Amino acid sequence: MTDELKLYGYARSLYVCRVKIALDMKGIKYENVEEDISNKSADLLKYNPVHKKVPVLVHNGNPITESLVIIEYIDDVWKGVPVLPQDPYEKSVARFWAKFIDDKCAPAVIKVFLSNGEQQALAEAFEQLQILENELKVKGTKFFGGDNINLVDIAADFLAYWVGALEEVTEVKLITEDKFPKLVKWAENFINCKVVKEILPPREGLIEYFKKWTGKE
Numbered sequence: 001m002t003d004e005l006k007l008y009g010y011a012r013s014l015y016v017c018r019v020k021i022a023l024d025m026k027g028i029k030y031e032n033v034e035e036d037i038s039n040k041s042a043d044l045l046k047y048n049p050v051h052k053k054v055p056v057l058v059h060n061g062n063p064i065t066e067s068l069v070i071i072e073y074i075d076d077v078w079k080g081v082p083v084l085p086q087d088p089y090e091k092s093v094a095r096f097w098a099k100f101i102d103d104k105c106a107p108a109v110i111k112v113f114l115s116n117g118e119q120q121a122l123a124e125a126f127e128q129l130q131i132l133e134n135e136l137k138v139k140g141t142k143f144f145g146g147d148n149i150n151l152v153d154i155a156a157d158f159l160a161y162w163v164g165a166l167e168e169v170t171e172v173k174l175i176t177e178d179k180f181p182k183l184v185k186w187a188e189n190f191i192n193c194k195v196v197k198e199i200l201p202p203r204e205g206l207i208e209y210f211k212k213w214t215g216k217e
């Protein structure tokens with residue numbers, strides 16, 4: 001049987017891009033269904049009735065939601081280039097960092113831009129980013145995944161690309177070379193990976209979007 005694979009997404013979404021990167025890493029073909037987030041399709045609401053969000057991957061009629069869960073599903077179903085480590089302990093470590101990025105780091109970073117660089121928000125974000133900076137320093141590798149990107153790098157796509165657009169719009173500098181040299185280098189390496197580069201949405205579109213989002217039109 002040929003697999004039927006559809007990705008309900010939205011090109012500017014960092015979460016959708018995560019899934020696209022994982023699919024492309026493995027060379028998996030899929031149908032891209034672009035959603036209008038302000039007017040969600042009946043299919044999206046049917047497939048993700050709990051969160052009503054993209055991405056949703058539908059594999060032979062079965063919906064899978066939440067970007068990190070989808071990536072694990074992709075890695076379980078399709079062999080080829082691994083996205084998570086094979087070793088159970090290393091796998092748990094990768095899951096830990098991906099969760100840290102979503103639960104602690106990204107919310108702190110978003111707060112900085114929504115508060116227009118308020119001191120307390122900046123201090124909190126610096127603290128979380130320093131943890132990732134230290135992790136890269138300890139690992140001493142090009143990526144969180146080692147020589148190649150893995151779940152953790154993909155989970156941090158927001159820090160590598162979207163944050164730069166937010167910095168430009170708000171004029172708040174957060175991830176700077178003097179404070180976070182390892183993270184800056186990592187971001188450069190990440191966005192220059194062939195598979196990542198081909199998926200990232202154009203920067204101009206993000207700038208427009210973030211101008212509206214931060215009320216800086």
Ligand SMILES: N[C@@H](CCC(=O)N[C@@H](CS)C(=O)NCC(=O)O)C(=O)O
Nearest residue numbers: 013014015037053054055066067068
């Ligand atoms: N935790 C979710 C977050 C997904 C998410 O926030 N998606 C946004 C697009 S970037 C969305 O669909 N927003 C629509 C809405 O909130 O109504 C994941 O990892 O997939």
